[in-house]
Amino acid sequence: MRPLTRSCCSHFRSGSLPLSRGAIRQLLRPSSPKTLYSPLPFWLVRRNHDAADASAASAHVHSQKADAIVVGGGAAGIAVVGNLLEVIPDGKIVWIDRAFEGGAIGQLYRELPSYSPAGDYLQYALNLRTFRDICDAAPQPNVFTALKDLDLDMTCPLYYAADLLTLISDGLIQHPRIEPILGNVTRAVRNPSTRNWRITLTPNHDLGEPPLSIHYTAPLVVYCTGSRPRATDLPIHLSRLTLETCLSPSRLARLLPTSEPRTVAVVGSGHAAVLALRNLFRLAAVSHRQLRIRWFTRTASLTYAAFRDDDGALLHEHDGLMGEAARFAKTMLEGERLATSGAGAYITRFVLPQVDEKEAAGMSEKAREIMEGDAMRPHLEGVDYVVQCIGFERARLPEVRPGLGPLAGPVGTARRLVFNGLTGSLFPSSGSRNEVLGLFGAGSAFPELELAVEGWRQPAVGVWKFMRFVHKMVPRWVTATKVGRFTRAEDRDLEEGRRRYHEYY
Numbered sequence: 001m002r003p004l005t006r007s008c009c010s011h012f013r014s015g016s017l018p019l020s021r022g023a024i025r026q027l028l029r030p031s032s033p034k035t036l037y038s039p040l041p042f043w044l045v046r047r048n049h050d051a052a053d054a055s056a057a058s059a060h061v062h063s064q065k066a067d068a069i070v071v072g073g074g075a076a077g078i079a080v081v082g083n084l085l086e087v088i089p090d091g092k093i094v095w096i097d098r099a100f101e102g103g104a105i106g107q108l109y110r111e112l113p114s115y116s117p118a119g120d121y122l123q124y125a126l127n128l129r130t131f132r133d134i135c136d137a138a139p140q141p142n143v144f145t146a147l148k149d150l151d152l153d154m155t156c157p158l159y160y161a162a163d164l165l166t167l168i169s170d171g172l173i174q175h176p177r178i179e180p181i182l183g184n185v186t187r188a189v190r191n192p193s194t195r196n197w198r199i200t201l202t203p204n205h206d207l208g209e210p211p212l213s214i215h216y217t218a219p220l221v222v223y224c225t226g227s228r229p230r231a232t233d234l235p236i237h238l239s240r241l242t243l244e245t246c247l248s249p250s251r252l253a254r255l256l257p258t259s260e261p262r263t264v265a266v267v268g269s270g271h272a273a274v275l276a277l278r279n280l281f282r283l284a285a286v287s288h289r290q291l292r293i294r295w296f297t298r299t300a301s302l303t304y305a306a307f308r309d310d311d312g313a314l315l316h317e318h319d320g321l322m323g324e325a326a327r328f329a330k331t332m333l334e335g336e337r338l339a340t341s342g343a344g345a346y347i348t349r350f351v352l353p354q355v356d357e358k359e360a361a362g363m364s365e366k367a368r369e370i371m372e373g374d375a376m377r378p379h380l381e382g383v384d385y386v387v388q389c390i391g392f393e394r395a396r397l398p399e400v401r402p403g404l405g406p407l408a409g410p411v412g413t414a415r416r417l418v419f420n421g422l423t424g425s426l427f428p429s430s431g432s433r434n435e436v437l438g439l440f441g442a443g444s445a446f447p448e449l450e451l452a453v454e455g456w457r458q459p460a461v462g463v464w465k466f467m468r469f470v471h472k473m474v475p476r477w478v479t480a481t482k483v484g485r486f487t488r489a490e491d492r493d494l495e496e497g498r499r500r501y502h503e504y505y
């Protein structure tokens with residue numbers, strides 16, 4: 001059987017060089033703002049790099065100074081870059097990503113239905129003057145004009161968000177104060193005496209280019225490096241189907257054979273699991289008639305987001321199903337309905353052993369997964385592929401050396417770096433009271449902890465939520481970097497955020 005490995009996107013199309021004018025042109029999509037479609041703000045048509053700079057860079061070790069460095073070109077990175085442009089009026093911002101294609105939404109999730117209302121995406125674009133200028137300068141009709149025609153309170157296909165992010169990203173990489181770099185950041189080292197971070201990039205080995213070392217220095221660095229689906233050990237050896245594949249109907253259709261029997265096990269019951277089940281069911285019902293699905297879930301009764309009657313507050317915003325996922329789950333999967341629904345012809349559900357609240361409280365997640373693995377084992381007989389939809393975790397981070405006395409060594413493993421979800425700052429370890437100066441995080445890797453309607457704090461994940469957080473925090477990050485610490489008024493947030501974040505991550 002051909003294993004279906006993690007197939008990712010079109011990352012690394014080019015080396016980690018500052019983009020030459022030609023490279024930028026290649027990267028831009030037809031709807032990108034460009035001179036052809038004037039009138040353009042002057043900064044959209046000027047380039048800060050000429051070809052000579054780029055070829056010089058390819059010949060030597062390259063090191064340049066900037067006012068800020070942003071790693072990541074997804075929804076969060078785009079928001080941070082836009083806000084930095086407004087907060088640092090004259091500074092140069094180095095922006096690094098592996099593809100500049102709108103991050104995970106642009107590359108992996110564009111075929112999904114959205115859980116956010118269309119208005120969230122419009123709000124994201126309208127929140128900053130630079131973004132509004134980019135959207136206005138793009139040839140029309142475009143995604144920005146199309147979004148305005150939607151019912152802004154309703155969900156929409158996620159490709160609206162994907163196209164909007166790539167449109168804004170294409171505009172930003174032409175900004176004269178932004179230096180876009182295609183590449184992979186491997187390391188961030190802080191020099192306490194100069195108060196600068198030195199970022200190292202690796203070239204794209206896929207192109208067979210000679211290794212090239214590029215360094216940038218800046219006092220302020222923001223990691224917007226995204227997250228990836230969590231995976232745990234399976235009780236028996238089985239080929240995996242990646243979650244990204246299951247969330248892309250076109251990729252799924254290409255990878256699974258149409259005329260041979262295949263059985264896919266889906267583990268989980270959240271938003272991603274329901275969408276994976278929906279995509280597999282649709283294939284089985286239409287083109288892949290011999291496809292069967294075994295669904296392993298902790299509960300047959302799913303959780304839905306819903307508006308509270310008395311005040312209209314959204315309950316279960318963080319863990320409940322919304323939009324098309326909720327509609328599919330209610331009509332096809334929920335409780336007894338599965339047995340008689342269209343999906344029930346292809347999907348067999350296995351409810352994993354229930355653990356009562358007391359027992360669950362005393363049990364680690366790992367122990368629970370082992371117990372569930374044992375329960376799943378007999379039902380995995382005859383399964384060809386497994387997809388785990390059991391949450392997301394921080395993607396692998398570049399190594400971080402904050403240069404903090406005895407902690408001069410690397411601390412940047414996802415496990416050790418502690419994030420403050422109220423301020424966006426980072427700590428070298430859970431016991432540390434000293435924040436890592438000048439390094440901040442945002443986006444799905446480092447989400448804000450927002451107060452849920454239910455009264456507890458939850459990671460705020462979504463395009464608009466990232467913008468809301470960084471819009472509030474970027475001015476404070478810039479000030480904190482200048483003065484060498486967060487100001488007194490923010491100390492309480494710093495303390496509370498660190499403590500609370502630890503409860504979740």
Ligand SMILES: Cc1cc2nc3c(=O)[nH]c(=O)nc-3n(C[C@H](O)[C@H](O)[C@H](O)COP(=O)(O)OP(=O)(O)OC[C@H]3O[C@@H](n4cnc5c(N)ncnc54)[C@H](O)[C@@H]3O)c2cc1C
Pocket residue numbers: 071072073074075076077096097098099100102103104105109112113114115116158183184185186224225226227247271272275395396397398442443444445461462463464
């Ligand atoms: C099933 C599903 C449905 C969703 N639906 C919605 C929705 O309806 N509405 C909504 O708002 N959100 C939705 N989201 C959430 C959204 O997709 C993610 O939260 C968002 O893409 C995260 O953005 P980000 O910028 O944090 O990370 P990403 O989009 O993952 O971007 C990270 C970027 O950093 C780059 N990078 C990482 N490490 C390095 C490095 N070392 N060097 C250089 N570059 C690096 C990567 O190449 C990538 O481009 C959904 C997510 C899922 C999984």
